[in-house]
Amino acid sequence: MKYDWTDAYCLAKAGAEKDFKLEWNATRYSIRGKMFAMQGGDKEGKAILTIKLEPSFGAFLRSQYKDIVPGYYMNKEHWNSLYLDGDVPDEVVREMLDQAHRLVLESLSKKVQKEICS
Template sequence: MKDSIIKYCVEKKGATEDYPFGPDPLVFKIAGKMFALLSEEKGDYSSLTLKCDPVIAESLREQHEAVLPGYHMNKEHWNTILMNGSLPVSDVFDMIDHSYDMVVKNLPKRLRESILGTN
């Protein structure tokens, strides 16, 4: 699943990979703003931290044992997903989309338009 998550994140328009905190986690950004953090444990990626609307974040935590408040992040706006195989990859991709969209919508209009190619 790790490779498909990395591929999915970097294929987002304007997305970049970075290691701003050292060798772990792998951070995905749009216009310098984080939208995903993929953390490694014992050589395998074990969790994915994503930005989330606070109401949706709480709902996801109630519905899925693998969705927890964001590790080392603002727990109101970030969720950490344990990559234990309990969530379908399509659900994880939906959460990545939501995180990316949350960050993009808060970018200045001109920057957002230049990234997305809209006017």
């Protein structure tokens, strides 16, 4: 599988936690229970990584790469799914994951952000 580095990359982020949701057959990456990425499959079982992004950035990426689509089974405005057998450059995927982590971290209280980042 391409992008096999994403698990370690997500877990290296400040405050990142990983769990597996059996009902969804998906691995979730979150900060204090707020998800920023999820790895699972689409209805055909194709491996996808679904990532939270700023709506305008997500729309831009979908216009540039055929392997990035609106978030599978998620809010299509804020979530985008990346097919893990696709051809999106690693640096773009890293940028997506960085933004997702930042968005969730910044949504937490200043006190919690300070706890996580210190």
